[in-house]
Amino acid sequence: MGLSRREFLKTTAALTAAALAGIDLPLKGEDLAQAAEVDGWFRGTCRFCGVGCRVELGVKNGRPVAIRGVPQSRTNMGYLCMKGMLFYQLMRHPDRLKRPLYRARKTDQFREISWEEALDIAAEKFAQALKTYGPASVAYYGSGQALTEETYLFQKVMRAGLRTNNVEGNPRLCMASAVGGYITSFGADEPIGSYADIEQAFCFFIIGSNMAEAHPVLFRRVMRRKLDNPDKVFVINADPRVSPTSRIADIHLQFEPGTDLALLNAMAYVILEEKLYNEDFIKNYCAFRLGKQKKRVSFEEYKKFIAVYTPERAADICKGNITPEIIRLVARKFATSPATMSFWTMGINQRIRGVWANNLIHNLHLLTGQLCRPGADSFSLTGQPNACGGVREGGGLCHILPGHRPVKVDKLRHQVEDLWGVPRGRIPAKPGYHTMAMFSAVNQGKIKAIWINCTSPAQSLPNADKYRKGLAREDVFVVVTDIFPTKTTELANLVLPTAFHFEKTGVYGCTERRSQLTVKAVDPPGEAKPEVWIVREWALKLADKLKDPVVKKCVEPFLGLEEGYALPKAIWDEYTQKLTAGRDNDLRGAPYEVLKKLPDGVQWPAPTKEWALRGGTYKKFVRGLDPLADIHAVDERPYQFYGPAHKDRKLWIWLRPHKGPAEEPDAEYPFYLSTGRVIDHWHTSSMTGRIKELMRANPYAYVEINPKDAKRLGIGPGDMVLVETRRGRNILPAKVYEGPMEKMVFVYWHDMAEERMINRVTKDAFDPGSKEPEFKICACKIRRLSGPKPLKPYIVRL
Amino acid sequence: MPIGGFVIHVWPAKKPQVLKELAREERLSVYAHDDKGHVVVVIETETSEEMAHLVRSLSLIEGIFTINLAYLYGEDEVEKIESGAYKPQTVFGKAFR
Numbered sequence: 044m045g046l047s048r049r050e051f052l053k054t055t056a057a058l059t060a061a062a063l064a065g066i067d068l069p070l071k072g073e074d075l076a077q078a079a080e081v082d083g084w085f086r087g088t089c090r091f092c093g094v095g096c097r098v099e100l101g102v103k104n105g106r107p108v109a110i111r112g113v114p115q116s117r118t119n120m121g122y123l124c125m126k127g128m129l130f131y132q133l134m135r136h137p138d139r140l141k142r143p144l145y146r147a148r149k150t151d152q153f154r155e156i157s158w159e160e161a162l163d164i165a166a167e168k169f170a171q172a173l174k175t176y177g178p179a180s181v182a183y184y185g186s187g188q189a190l191t192e193e194t195y196l197f198q199k200v201m202r203a204g205l206r207t208n209n210v211e212g213n214p215r216l217c218m219a220s221a222v223g224g225y226i227t228s229f230g231a232d233e234p235i236g237s238y239a240d241i242e243q244a245f246c247f248f249i250i251g252s253n254m255a256e257a258h259p260v261l262f263r264r265v266m267r268r269k270l271d272n273p274d275k276v277f278v279i280n281a282d283p284r285v286s287p288t289s290r291i292a293d294i295h296l297q298f299e300p301g302t303d304l305a306l307l308n309a310m311a312y313v314i315l316e317e318k319l320y321n322e323d324f325i326k327n328y329c330a331f332r333l334g335k336q337k338k339r340v341s342f343e344e345y346k347k348f349i350a351v352y353t354p355e356r357a358a359d360i361c362k363g364n365i366t367p368e369i370i371r372l373v374a375r376k377f378a379t380s381p382a383t384m385s386f387w388t389m390g391i392n393q394r395i396r397g398v399w400a401n402n403l404i405h406n407l408h409l410l411t412g413q414l415c416r417p418g419a420d421s422f423s424l425t426g427q428p429n430a431c432g433g434v435r436e437g438g439g440l441c442h443i444l445p446g447h448r449p450v451k452v453d454k455l456r457h458q459v460e461d462l463w464g465v466p467r468g469r470i471p472a473k474p475g476y477h478t479m480a481m482f483s484a485v486n487q488g489k490i491k492a493i494w495i496n497c498t499s500p501a502q503s504l505p506n507a508d509k510y511r512k513g514l515a516r517e518d519v520f521v522v523v524t525d526i527f528p529t530k531t532t533e534l535a536n537l538v539l540p541t542a543f544h545f546e547k548t549g550v551y552g553c554t555e556r557r558s559q560l561t562v563k564a565v566d567p568p569g570e571a572k573p574e575v576w577i578v579r580e581w582a583l584k585l586a587d588k589l590k591d592p593v594v595k596k597c598v599e600p601f602l603g604l605e606e607g608y609a610l611p612k613a614i615w616d617e618y619t620q621k622l623t624a625g626r627d628n629d630l631r632g633a634p635y636e637v638l639k640k641l642p643d644g645v646q647w648p649a650p651t652k653e654w655a656l657r658g659g660t661y662k663k664f665v666r667g668l669d670p671l672a673d674i675h676a677v678d679e680r681p682y683q684f685y686g687p688a689h690k691d692r693k694l695w696i697w698l699r700p701h702k703g704p705a706e707e708p709d710a711e712y713p714f715y716l717s718t719g720r721v722i723d724h725w726h727t728s729s730m731t732g733r734i735k736e737l738m739r740a741n742p743y744a745y746v747e748i749n750p751k752d753a754k755r756l757g758i759g760p761g762d763m764v765l766v767e768t769r770r771g772r773n774i775l776p777a778k779v780y781e782g783p784m785e786k787m788v789f790v791y792w793h794d795m796a797e798e799r800m801i802n803r804v805t806k807d808a809f810d811p812g813s814k815e816p817e818f819k820i821c822a823c824k825i826r827r828l829s830g831p832k833p834l835k836p837y838i839v840r841l
Numbered sequence: 842m843p844i845g846g847f848v849i850h851v852w853p854a855k856k857p858q859v860l861k862e863l864a865r866e867e868r869l870s871v872y873a874h875d876d877k878g879h880v881v882v883v884i885e886t887e888t889s890e891e892m893a894h895l896v897r898s899l900s901l902i903e904g905i906f907t908i909n910l911a912y913l914y915g916e917d918e919v920e921k922i923e924s925g926a927y928k929p930q931t932v933f934g935k936a937f938r
Contacts (some may be wrong), residue, residue, distance in 0.1 A: 049844070049885075052914050054882045056846030057872040060911035064848050064879035068872055080914060101914070108916040112909075122909035125896065132913060134891075135922045255907070263850060263907050270853065270878060291906055558938070580885065 052080060052114065057819075062114045063121040064217075076391065081109055086642055087561030088551045090188060090544045093425030094118060094261050095553025100131070103799050107131035107545065112689055113305065117643040117658075118238060118553070124259040134565065138527055140540035141569025148266035148517055149534060158570065165494075166584035170519040172491035173205060182481055182490050183208035187217070187427030187434050190549030191558070192614040193432035193574040195445060195622075196598070197496065198408035200582045202438075203465045204594035204715070208450055208475030209490070212439040214430035215478040219813035220392035221423035222435060225399020227812075228409070228695055230686025231627050232447055233434055235663045236384075236420030237555045237646065241268055243418030246380030247278045248373075251303065251390020253285035255720060258388075258424055261284030265293065265386075277374050277380065282390060283305065283363065284783045285749075294373060297784055298361035300715045301704035301818045304396060306365065307403035308701060309357030312349050313374035314410050320378070328585040328682060329409050330693040331411055340698065348698045360701065361782050378411040382418025388426065389719065393819040398812040399699040408679060409696050415665050415682050425554040432552015438627045442474035445618060446626035447511075447687065450474045462621045465593050469470060477814040478504075479688070480806060486513030494521040496542070499529040502800060505793075505816045506770050506807035507526055526572055542567035548611045550638065556660070560645030563607045575581050575614060575789055576606040578740075623647075627671065629688060633659070639793050650674075650763065703819040705808035706769075708786065712822035714752075715787040716768060718801050720821075740764045742799060743834050746775040746825070752786065753779040754819060761831035766790065768804040768823045776834065788825060792818075843889045846912035847896070851878040857902030862902045868895060888927075889918055 046054060054070050054294035061068045079100035089096040096119035101109030110122030110131065133139075143161035145151035156164075165444075172180045172448055183201045185194050185220075189212075198210045225232045243263045254262040262839045269276045280292035281303070288294035298306055314320050332338065354367035363558040385408065393402045405421050413419040424432055438445035446457035451474060460467050461464045476484050482504060485489045504510045514534040523535040532538045534821050546567040565572075579598045600617060604610040612635045619630040632655030633645040645658035648671045652661075662668045664682050675685035677692065684692050708715055746764050758764060758777050766773045766788065775790060775798075783789045797803070806821035851859045860901055861883065863871055868891075874880040886892040900908050923928030 052844045053870070053883050053885065056844050056912045056914065057870075057881060058846075059844035060883070061873055061881045063874075063909075063911050064875065064881055066873045066879060066881055068881070080916075103916060106916075106919055108919050109912070109914045111912040121911060123911070124909065125893065131919060132922065135919055137922070219877075259907060260909065262908060266850065266906055270850075296844055454931050562924075687935075816876075 055080060059111055063112060083353055085545065085562065085564035086110070087545055087564070087595065088428065088553070088559045089123065090551065091426055092258055093187075093430060093554045095194050095257050095428065095551060095555070095557055095559060096123060096260050097559070098123060100564050105565060107134050111683045113642070115642070116240050117696060118557070119260045120264075122260050122263055131288045133526070133752070134546065135568075136527075139568050139571070140526060140528065140538060140539060141571060143537040143570070146536060149515060149536065152216065153538065158572070158580075159659055160540060161367055161537060162581050162584050165522050165581055166588050168536075169205065169492045169494075170585055170588035172520070176491055177204055178207040179209065179475075180489065180491040181207055182476065182484075182493045183211070184478070184481065184493060184495045184498065184500060185210070185434065185439050187210035187212060187214040187425075187430030189429060189433055189497045189574065189610070191429060191433040191437045191549070191552060191618065192611040193496070193578070194429075194439040194454040194551045195437040195618045196575055196578045196614055197494075198438045200447070200578055200585075200594065202444070202470045203460065203463050204582060204585065204591070204597045206469060206471060208441050208471050208473065209481060210439060210475060211441050211478045211481050212416060212432040213478075213500070213503060214427065215395075215440060215815060216503060216818070217389055217815070218392055218423065218430055219440070219815040220394065220397025220401055220810055223398035223810075223813040224405060225423070226688045228402050228405035228685075228697065230684060230689025230692075230694070231663070231729045233431060233556050233628075234420060234422045234554070236416060237661050238264065239661055240382070240384050240418050240420045240422070241265055241530060244268065244382045244384040245272075245276055245418065246383040247276070247375050248281070248377055248385040249279065249288060249292070250281040250385065250387045251392075251400075252386055252388040252424055253282065253286040253288050254386055254388075254424065255285075256289070257426070261424070262288065277376050279376065283715070285781055285786055286787055294369070296365060296369060296373065297363040298365050299363055299784070300717055301394070301707070302361040303391065303394070303400055303700075304403060304699065305352060305357045305360040305701040306370065308349060308352035308507040308699075309354050309370050309404070310377065311406055311410060312352045312372040313371050314355060314378050315346055316409070319375065320410045320767055325410065325696075326414030326693050327680060328684065329696050330691060331696045331698065333698045345696060346699055352701070362549075364431045377407060377413070380413075382416060383408070383411070383413040384418060385421050386424055390814055390819055392423075393817055395808055395810055395817045396699075396702045397706045397810045397815050399697070399702065402697040402699050404694050409694050415662065424791060426798070428553060431553040431554060431556070432437070432550060432558055436552060436623075444470070445622040447628055450624070459622070463597065465596055469593060475839045479809050479814060479816060481512040482513060484517055485516070486510060487520055488516060490519060492522075494522045494524070495535075496524045499531040501534055502529040502802060504807070505802055505805040505818055506795055507800065507802040508771060509807065517796075524577060526571070531801075539577060539579070540569065541572050543766060545574035546571070547606075548608045550615060556628070556643050556646045556663075558630060558638065558647065560635060560638035562639070565738045573606050573611070575601075575610050579610070627685070629671065632656075705817050706806050708822045709734065711822050712768065713825050714825055715789060716766065716805070716817050716823040717783070717789050718792045718805060719789065743796065744775055744791045744799045745778040747780045747782045747789040748825070749783050749785045749787070750779050750781060754826065755779065756827060758825075759828045759830070763828045763830070763832050764793065765826045765828050766823055767825075768806070768821055770806065771804045773799055773801055774828060776831065788823065842885065842887055842917055843892055843913060843915040845884045845892055845910060847882050847906055848884060848909050848911055849880040849899070850909070851880055851905045852904050852906065853878040856880070858903055859904040863899070866899070871925070878927060889915060
């Protein structure tokens with residue numbers, strides 16, 4: 044007998060889940076053939092974090108109605124997390140932006156206008172600014188959520204068309220320090236290894252990352268490895284806050300915020316003192332470097348430098364539960380494990396010395412040779428789905444052209460101009476404004492027209508009030524392309540509705556150098572359009588207004604192409620076949636035809652289709668595994684470090700001293716304030732905040748306070764608490780919780796409500812190398828204001 | 842009424858207690874479990890809001906380290922959203938005019 048429709052769906056759900064776990068269910072498979080729950084399943088990548096989970100969207104009658112994981116997936120083995128769970132709701136959400144909106148003055152009401160008028164206004168305003176104030180007066184601020192094709196085309200038009208390198212993106216706020224770390228330590232950006240190392244690692248060193256909440260699907264792989272090998276695998280978590288990640292680690296190192304550099308140097312001290320280093324690896328592949336001049340120094344000089352970072356001294360600096368013994372224990376575990384894999388994210392990157400912190404993690408791997416072998420890697424986790432693929436690789440930052448080419452290198456800049464067929468000298472030789480400089484320039488009225496795509500700097504910048512003033516200026520024309528209203532659309536003149544994921548086609552490149560194609564499955568709502576169409580049409584109007592054929596030249600190869608597939612395909616082809624050719628992120632082997640054949644995409648380098656069809660490169664720099672390691676080999680050694688930034692072909696072990704945060708607690712502001720994410724929300728919650736389920740789970744931000752501090756200050760659970768820094772005040776309900784250590788409070792940053800928007804009070808100091816702000820640490824004071832009060836969740840709406 | 846297929850990952854030693862806890866929840870059916878600590882469940886609720894709440898509360902059960910979604914079907918809900926019968930509630934103020 045056949046099943047009822049509901050029973051059929053339940054059976055399907057159970058069988059899908061059981062397949063992921065490798066369990067055979069005694070259910071009748073033939074019953075499943077009786078009814079089609081969807082008309083078709085469309086393959087793609089989840090877009091809610093940087094892991095790159097493969098997901099399938101079920102479509103029925105042109106509507107998204109289901110999602111499922113696929114057991115064969117190399118990234119997530121089919122498992123999904125709560126964030127991915129309900130995104131079909133976003134696609135059909137009534138708050139979606141559906142038509143272009145315009146207002147001449149920011150105090151006016153928006154009115155709906157046609158695309159023709161909208162693009163004409165955008166072109167007129169940018170052309171006007173360019174003609175009156177020059178190329179430095181226009182800017183693009185993009186996103187690690189934009190598809191590679193989008194970022195690539197935007198930056199091409201800005202650089203070659205409008206002659207400005209004012210091209211930035213929100214990855215500056217989250218992973219620029221990781222970029223700096225990889226380039227200065229390994230000579231090349233992005234991790235050497237892959238997620239596949241997880242199943243071969245024996246020690247995990249997770250620092251500055253609440254992986255269990257921020258990257259839960261990847262964390263499942265770590266824990267699976269641990270559970271399958273409980274006596275052989277050791278998990279170390281280092282974080283000032285007790286989180287779900289630390290609760291299931293073998294050891295949790297709890298140190299004061301901003302003391303990480305001392306801890307990492309002390310681990311290196313133990314490795315040297317106890318001779319746990321790998322002499323052959325150091326001798327064959329490493330060099331020691333010091334200071335801005337990158338002066339080469341000897342191993343002996345490094346030992347002398349490290350000698351002051353005794354575990355005893357580090358324990359004094361780090362405080363918390365850090366003892367000399369615990370430092371020695373974790374250093375030994377790290378060094379002597381058959382394979383050690385490190386993970387980190389914003390806790391390390393969002394520091395005034397984030398690049399140094401990255402360097403010091405890499406140092407531990409270099410000293411011990413925990414690199415290039417199965418299971419051994421120094422692996423930075425990424426927050427957004429395409430910060431790596433689109434922004435780092437596609438030219439989305441002010442100092443980097445596509446294919447990891449620094450703007451300031453004449454030869455490489457001219458190479459790009461030649462490949463684009465534009466006159467040499469068209470791209471300025473000087474990098475543009477980095478993010479914080481860009482919004483400072485907005486404040487100063489130096490930037491007159493800015494295009495903000497798929498991100499909300501009005502909420503995500505540190506010390507946000509300061510920069511919102513600039514965006515509110517009437518002499519600064521602000522265009523925003525997005526799917527929902529945000530804190531930034533509040534400050535816009537022109538709001539352009541865009542297609543969402545699965546409503547357009549394009550590639551995301553996730554944390555492990557993996558490029559995956561998502562093909563359009565459903566139509567966007569109303570008049571929403573893919574960004575690639577918007578940029579192309581805007582550029583054509585710009586060319587007319589500026590009477591500049593070079594602007595048109597930027598989009599000429601894409602004229603007349605259908606926007607849902609042919610247009611992004613042509614852009615991807617140009618980018619991969621021309622711009623990545625011969626670069627370390629060579630993706631020539633991965634055109635759409637190949638990506639469509641490979642459900643999990645391709646890991647670069649993938650210079651040929653033959654190599655790409657094998658999945659690409661699991662481990663960089665290893666001969667036999669990385670085709671470029673063979674091409675660039677200069678000797679018979681198994682590892683060939685051809686990274687473009689290190690001419691000596693060495694990995695660099697840096698001498699980096701301890702450096703505390705930009706703002707430490709004092710008598711007036713005695714607490715550390717740190718910020719982060721909760722599992723249910725992502726970034727500014729403009730998307731997740733609209734999913735009722737996720738908002739109900741965590742409707743508003745709260746301030747986490749250690750029970751001892753709460754007791755001392757008379758603060759009870761739910762009490763309203765004033766959190767005050769030198770920049771401003773927030774009022775938040777208290778969560779009294781054994782999470783943050785004493786004298787530290789923690790606030791999630793997703794809440795849009797003015798009184799709870801924590802980036803209004805965070806500090807905008809930034810790393811001098813990576814220019815990434817120190818979101819994670821500033822000084823604050825807290826005070827109980829009242830007992831619990833009813834609060835309402837808040838989100839920007841039209 | 843959405844239907845979700847999940848794999849609950851449990852510390853193997855604590856699986857018996859976790860299964861007891863799960864048995865108390867009538868909106869959830871346990872289909873299978875193994876020695877590695879995988880528990881295959883199907884959750885059926887009136888709304889996906891209710892499902893999300895339930896998953897969050899399950900994640901607090903001692904012995905569970907993660908709950909992953911494998912399959913979600915929500916055609917009814919999509920229909921309700923499109924017809925206006927169900928509007929994902931954002932009880933939020935209007936911030937810009």
